[in-house]
Amino acid sequence: xxxxxxxxxxxxxxxxxxxxxxxxxxxxxxxxxxxxxxxxxxxxxxxxxxxxxxxxxxxxxxxxxxxxxxxxxxxxxxxxxxxxxxxxxxxxxxxxxxxxxxxxxxxxxxxxxxxxxxxxxxxxxxxxxxxxxxxxxxxxxxxxxxxxxxxxxxxxxxxxxxxxxxxxxxxxxxxxxxxxxxxxxx
Numbered sequence: 001x002x003x004x005x006x007x008x009x010x011x012x013x014x015x016x017x018x019x020x021x022x023x024x025x026x027x028x029x030x031x032x033x034x035x036x037x038x039x040x041x042x043x044x045x046x047x048x049x050x051x052x053x054x055x056x057x058x059x060x061x062x063x064x065x066x067x068x069x070x071x072x073x074x075x076x077x078x079x080x081x082x083x084x085x086x087x088x089x090x091x092x093x094x095x096x097x098x099x100x101x102x103x104x105x106x107x108x109x110x111x112x113x114x115x116x117x118x119x120x121x122x123x124x125x126x127x128x129x130x131x132x133x134x135x136x137x138x139x140x141x142x143x144x145x146x147x148x149x150x151x152x153x154x155x156x157x158x159x160x161x162x163x164x165x166x167x168x169x170x171x172x173x174x175x176x177x178x179x180x181x182x183x184x185x186x
Contacts, residue, residue, distance in 0.1 A: 006028065007025065007028060007029065007074050007077070008073050008074055010024050010025040010028065011025065011071035011073070011074070011076075011077055012071070014069070014071070015069060015070045015071055022064070026060060029077075029081075030056060032151075033056045033059065033081065033085075033150075034052050034053060034056045035052075035151070036085070036149065036150050036151050037052035037053075037055035037056050037059075037085060038052040039151060040055070040085070040089065040149065041055065050089075050092050055085060055088050055089070056085075058088045059081060059084050059085050059088060062084045062087070062088070063080075063081075063084065073160075074160060075142070075146075075160035075161060075162075078145075078146060078150055078152075078160065079142045079145055079146065081150065082142075082145035082146065082149040082150050083145065085149065086123075086127060086130070086145070086149060089123050089127075090123055090124055090127045093122070093123040093124050094124065125183060126183070129179055129182045129183055130144065130145075132182065133175070133178070133179070139161065140171055140172075140174075140175050142161065143157055143161065143168060143171060143172055143175065144172070144175055144179075146160060146161070147168070147172060154168050154169055154172075
């Protein structure tokens with residue numbers, strides 16, 4: 001069975017309440033999500049207690065706590081995973097900030113976000129900008145989440161969103177500029 005199809009089948013089985021599907025799904029996606037969490041945490045302060053394993057485990061706990069999840073497909077699962085992972089990081093940043101005046105998680109941007117020039121951005125600022133983007137254009141926000149939070153290639157992002165790679169590239173060029181403006185105007 002092809003991996004993409006298998007993930008979708010496992011998601012549907014999970015939605016139907018089959019407990020074995022959850023275990024199989026987590027086994028299938030755990031390594032990729034842990035790698036993504038690791039890349040998100042590279043810019044964090046060394047003294048932080050947050051580790052990739054704990055981010056992914058918290059993500060899974062948040063997913064399991066949802067009693068009526070219905071996933072349409074892989075894109076839906078990964079989009080929700082990106083949002084929940086972002087929420088874990090934001091919650092952690094808020095917790096650190098409340099304990100320490102200059103706390104927070106600094107996020108190094110993916111090299112493809114050239115408009116940001118690799119500058120680290122506070123997680124809470126990034127979250128604010130992504131929430132604004134979600135209100136304006138949810139599809140573009142999902143592109144950013146898939147491409148830069150979950151580390152999918154432009155081709156994989158296009159496949160998940162049922163569009164062309166050229167469309168993804170074009171829309172993300174616009175979003176990079178828009179995000180840069182929002183992140184550096186305040």
